[in-house]
Amino acid sequence: MITIETLSDIAALADRLPAADQAARDAALARQNSLTKPPGALGRLEELAIFMAGWQGTDRPRIAQAQALVFAGNHGICAQGVNPFPQEVTAQMVANFQAGGAAINQLCQINGAELQVNALDLDNPTQDFTTGPAMTDAEALDAMTQGAAAVNVQADILVLGEMGIGNSTVAAALAAALFGGSAAEWVGPGTGSDPAGIARKIAAIETGLRRHSGLGAMATLAALGGREQAAICGTVLAARAARIPVILDGFICTAAAACLYAADPRMLAHCLVGHASTEPGHRRLLAALAQKPVLDFDMRLGEGSGAALALGIIRSALACHNGMATFGEAGVSEA
Secondary structure, eight states: OOOOSSGGGGGGGGGTSOOOOHHHHHHHHHHHHHBSSOTTTTTHHHHHHHHHHHHHTSSSOOOSOEEEEEEEOOOGGGGGOOOSSOTHHHHHHHHHHHHTOSHHHHHHHHHTOEEEEEEOOTTSOOOOTTTSOSSOHHHHHHHHHHHHHTOOTTOSEEEEEEEOTTHHHHHHHHHHHHHOSOHHHHOOOTTTOOHHHHHHHHHHHHHHHHHTTTOOHHHHHHHHOOHHHHHHHHHHHHHHHTTOOEEEOSHHHHHHHHHHHHHOGGGGTTEEEOBOOSSHHHHHHHHHHTOOOSBOOOOOOOTTHHHHHHHHHHHHHHHHHHHSOBHHHHTOOOO
């Protein structure tokens, strides 16, 4: 377990968190090279199997339990007209998740993940970051603690997603603050903003960036982020402490975790990005994080949908890694 008393404590955690097991990675690579195929012939499936081996500490990694966590929050920045939908939709979609009617429900079911939805004080949106910090340090830490507590430490892999009207604006603000560039370079349509709506998003972010400049990574999370972004950071840290690999979803989820990367890049070593969102800022953010997504399916739904879909690819990678015969077992001559 990890204990975080202040946001400023987080950057120092990188020195205390477990690293991947290099011996297990090497053994998994040796197994890959002994299977009945040319070395490297399965491409990224081989890389994914070796990645999983390193974090599970075994040359034969498996997924017996997969957990999916979706965090939902509401945002004061919606007062600036940055979203075409009212904030009531956040709670309505949470109810849809709980009733089993959303895309994430179907993708978790077919790919073998147990879904848990966590609504974070939806009746109390964060503050409008154009007028002050979105959260106090205490509020950000509380959301991180809730996120960390939601992690099943017996899980073999964790799928992360989010829901929150207005949070594509929050993600763009975080990305711009952490990695530079203009607001316009990070902003996209989100749930369907028209050109006027996009202009309002850009203006709001520019105001927020001027107001909250020069902050550290985690202070930026509190100033510009939301409860679901803070909760995602808490889950990522708790998963790392338990050596659980994480699949991040699209732009919003990745931007949340990017706060940890900006504090210390080592903190996301156990994370994969499930897919490349069509939200324009996501590819720019992936480049900043040096992350290659598992899938590129032109998705932009959120909810953890791309991460849950990527889980199926990782299961396929491990099925080949563990189930294929070696040359010796199959009686096939090697070159």
